[in-house]
Amino acid sequence: MSRIHRAGWSSVALPLAVLSLSLVLLAGVLHLAGYDAERALVALWRGSFGSTHAFASATLVRATPLLLAGLGVALAFRAGIWNIGAEGQLLAGAAAATGVSVLLADMPRLLLVPMVLAAGVLAGTLWASIAEGLRRRRGVLEVISTIMLNFVALHLVGVLVHGPLQEPLGIYPQSAPIVDAARLPRIVPGTRLHAGFAIALLVAPALWWWLRSTAAGFRLRAVGANPDAATIAGRIDAARVAGLAFLVGGGLAGLAGAVEVSGVTFALYESLSPGYGYTAIVVALLGRLDPLAIVPSAILFGALESGALAMQRDAGIPSVVVTAIEAVLVLAVVLADRWAASRRLPNDSGGGPPDAAREAPKVTPSPTPSIA
């Protein structure tokens, strides 16, 4: 994982270069497909950065869950945990936040909003802890368990909004609107931008500082760089540290879900998340797993997805095209990383061990599978 994380100028310049390239590519493909590429790009701009309203009400609102969940994904990835489950953790957080809003509807705002958000964090953590327990105790790959848990969470939300949490009339598959006191305040008058964005903006530097300057943060980075070395040379309980990162990451994704309910949707329903948890992976990767760089990365994807919706409205281009752009972005970043690594390798004059050393082949012969 450490190969992806490289601090420095490249964490800003490279994504920008890759993004420009993707936009050029997009324009070319749209042109070939017979769309009006210029009109499409204008719509993309208008819907994302083109006006204060678009920027605050669309881009930043959409960037908020991406930022929180992206930070959660990055934290786990930094510790060498493949948490693909941000989507499920986010939904768990959203469900819990809705549940608390309904149960404690009579509480004053000053108490209720924090409790709603805390419920989201807790639920996200619990949801991640299932995968973490399976990983630690039973050796189940977290890639697989988290994906399964995403589906379980999605259908559980379905059960909730068709049953216990369904609105009183029992017609629509969604919860009743949460009470005013459970809603996050708006922070820019006249727009939909809510306090959740400010919270996310505070979490990012806090996480950055924690990773950089605390002993626990150091342990996490050591485990992510090389768990064996961290265990032997640093006497670090690598499995424990990685597990903790996984759980905290799940909590952040859960917070993203709670913030979405409390700041945007004001209700729970099955299609609450248009795949925020999956986009969060891309956000984290493009931010090179660096909490500070994930902020512009999340805003960028918030803009891209908001712009795509405008593009669909104004130029008739399917908004799902941004999913392909996201994929191209990831592949380009990965490729650039490998390229940079291969260039650094021959004359590595001390910025840490060369990649080949980290990837040294294991000398112990592995046992043949029991079935074979």
Add this chain to the structure above:
Amino acid sequence: MIANLDALLEASVRTATPLALAALGETVVERAGVINIGLEGIILAGAFGALVGASAGAVGGIAAGVLAGVATAAVFAAFALGARADQIIVGTAVTLLATGITGTVYRTAYGATGAALTIPTVAPLPIPVLSDIPLVGRALFAQPAFTYAAYLLVPALWWFLYRTHMGLALRAVGEAPEAARTVGIRERRLRLGAVLFGGMLGGASGASLVLAQSGTFAEGMSAGRGFIAIAIVVLGRWHPVGVGLAAVLFGVASALQFFFQAMGWQLPYQLFLLLPYALTLVLLGVRRGRGAAPAALGQA
């Protein structure tokens, strides 16, 4: 009751078929030490390919589906094997890529709904004598050709993996690539072959969704089957027979919803939708998976 049971069995086999095809392909891929979570995207590409190719008949649909699957797998191979980039990240990107491209092309070519778009499904081919076996005959032997292909693949892959030199070399690459290299095994070539083979079966899996089940295409119609197939590989302990059985088990878990509906049970259907995933988690937890995993799985 008996009629319901018969229907349950039939639905189980039908549901299991695309899962088995994809999971058997992924078994070979993972045996070579590669984990391709782009399988989800491969199935989706296969389904879309089948839709496009079906204008030239069922065979055209299958061919186009397989081709689309192989092409998608080739993208994965270029980055994960060619550039030795991280397999999980590349797999995630490949799934996103397939989702984006199939969705965009579908909406561009067929409109937002594509409601008018139905293609004839391939009819079940009852096998004489076998399909007359009481109770299980029709469920097992009156299925579309895709199902029989899955039946045949189980022994064929077993034979390939455990009785041929190439199968041995492939497993060696998955267990100890360094050691395999020192005895002259062409590690990269074998891995490439495995990934493309996985793409072929993933594409066939997607084609079966369109041609043997729904008779149309829908955006994101793979609906997590690629991920489930990867879990099935783990449940089946990377062995063709185990994987085949795990796919059937998963098919039963999915088909239970029809069964309970037929029995008149009043439960929210979302509970049945989540049952297969929850069951997978429980089974993964009960069976220790990692012991049987290829030792070099996921390493560049």
